[in-house]
Amino acid sequence: MEKAFLDAEWKAENDLLKKDERRVTSLKEKIEECEQQMDKCKQQQKERQLHCKQSLEQQQSVLKTLQQQLNNCADTMRHDLNESITQQQELLESEKKSFEDLEFSLLEEEADWLSRREELQRELNDATRNVNTRQSKLSELCAGRESIARNAADETATLNTQLMKHLRRIEETRTKLREVDATLKDISKIRGFEFTPASSDTEEDDHKDTKKQSQDDIDRISRVTSDAPIMETNSNSLGRRTIASLQEIEKHRQLHLAKQGSLVIEEERKRVLELKKRVQEEVKMQWENDHRKLNDELSPSETNDPISEVFDKLGVGSDHPLSSSSVSPDSMYSKSITSSSFRDQKEDRDPESRPMSDSSAYSEDQLSVRLRSSKSNIQSNVHRDRSPATYHSEATAWTCDNTLKPRAISWTRARSLHWTARRPAVI
Incomplete structure (x- = not known):
């Protein structure tokens, strides 16, 4: 100017x-x-x-x-x-x-x-x-x-040197970005989900076209600036304006590339978090469904009294001191509340009666196999032939737990009853 x-x-x-x-x-x-x-x-x-x-x-x-x-x-x-x-x-x-x-x-x-x-x-x-x-x-x-x-002329030479330096930095940044993409792809393969650097094939094609056009522009700018002769004495100020325009274009292009890279990384991070959350929810729902089905299969009928059935199996009459008639309803109800709360706390503390903390580490097939094996073990233990002493110890355990009202028995409680029944009977 x-x-x-x-x-x-x-x-x-x-x-x-x-x-x-x-x-x-x-x-x-x-x-x-x-x-x-x-x-x-x-x-x-x-x-x-x-x-x-x-x-x-x-x-x-x-x-x-x-x-x-x-x-x-x-x-x-x-x-x-x-x-x-x-x-x-x-x-x-x-x-x-x-x-x-x-x-x-x-x-x-x-x-x-x-x-x-x-x-x-x-x-x-x-x-x-x-x-x-x-x-x-x-x-x-x-x-x-x-x-x-x-x-x-001196400023043009300096700007050409700076331009080539910035172009080399851009190429190094692109190389680092490719390495980051490759690393993310490897991590995604290890985690078990597919990594897509773009949201769709169309966006990927557009990104490739834009990248190709940007590279063509860079090559053309480099060729023009490298082949351009030094400004003569009687030339006008077109060279300085051209260099300023090229610098502005390069600046906007670098900002666009940086913004685009950050957006891609942020989208992939959100996608990974959503996948983890969805897997955890699916595993938790599957566990709850299997647990509910198992409780429904193991729970006794609501019309039958569990204590009377146990005394019938043991051949004990109603005049037995352990029968329900010798216990007052109020005391039995209070003890039932205490034992129920204690049992609930025990079930809450039992690591096998609550969902796994790292449920995303197991697939649905693995969880189904684990639940199916636990269910078969419990059913085999419950229906095993028992001796009168075993029934008596089980009835004693039921009486001590004050389980007067029919309630659903979890597979963890059924297994604990099995181990209680296998203890030596103390009469």
Whole structure:
């Protein structure tokens, strides 16, 4: 821009210089014409003066002749000669007056020509001084243009070096981004889900096209800047504007690439979290369904009393001290509440009766196999042949637990009852 200003100023000064030079030439021509006219006027004045002088001398000679005749003539002719001499004197006086007037007019005319010539000479001097001033100013402007051209060439070389450096950094960043993508892909394969660097094939194709276009632009910019010659002295400021535009384009492109990479990484992170959450929810729901089915299969009928069934199997009547009739309902109800709360706390503390904390580490098939094996073990243990002592110890355990109301028995509680029944009976 500074060079453009200097170019415009140089052009304006050059136009004014040419105008002043034309004016100087015109003034010189006018001065020469004035001098020629002065010479011509002087020649005419000399001729007129000579003519008047000759006429005056002629009148003087005539007067002198008449005076001589008057001196030599008789008295009779003296009167006529006196009159002739008087007339000749008047003519001589008139000739002298006209000669003097002619000289005065010639002097005035010569003074006019001289004043005009002096005025033209003064204008010529002013114009010449302006021309010299403008020439010196044009020399300074030319020196400034050369200095700006040298600075622009140096700046262009520096900008080309910086551009190549930034392009190398961009290529290194792209290489790192590819390594990060490869690492994420390997991690996704280890975790068991597929890693897609883009949301769809269309977006991936668009990204590839954009990347290809960006690379083409970079190659073209590099080729243009590397093959471009150094700015000459009389060139305009297009190179600096082009470099500034290229820098702005490169800056926006780098920001776009960085933003796009961060968005891709953030989307993949969200996707991984959603997959983990969904797997955990599915495993938890599957576990709850299997647990509910197992409880439904192992729970006794609501119409049958579990304690009476146990006493029937043991052959104990209603008058047995352990029968339900020998226990007051209030005490049994309070003990039932206490034992139920204790059993619930035990079930809560039992690591096998609650969902696994790291449920995402097992697949659905593995959970189904584990639940199916646990279910078969419990059913085989419950339906195993038992001795009367075993039934008696089981009834004692049921009475100690104060399980008076029918409730669903979990497979964990069924297994604990099995191990209690296998203990030596203490009567």
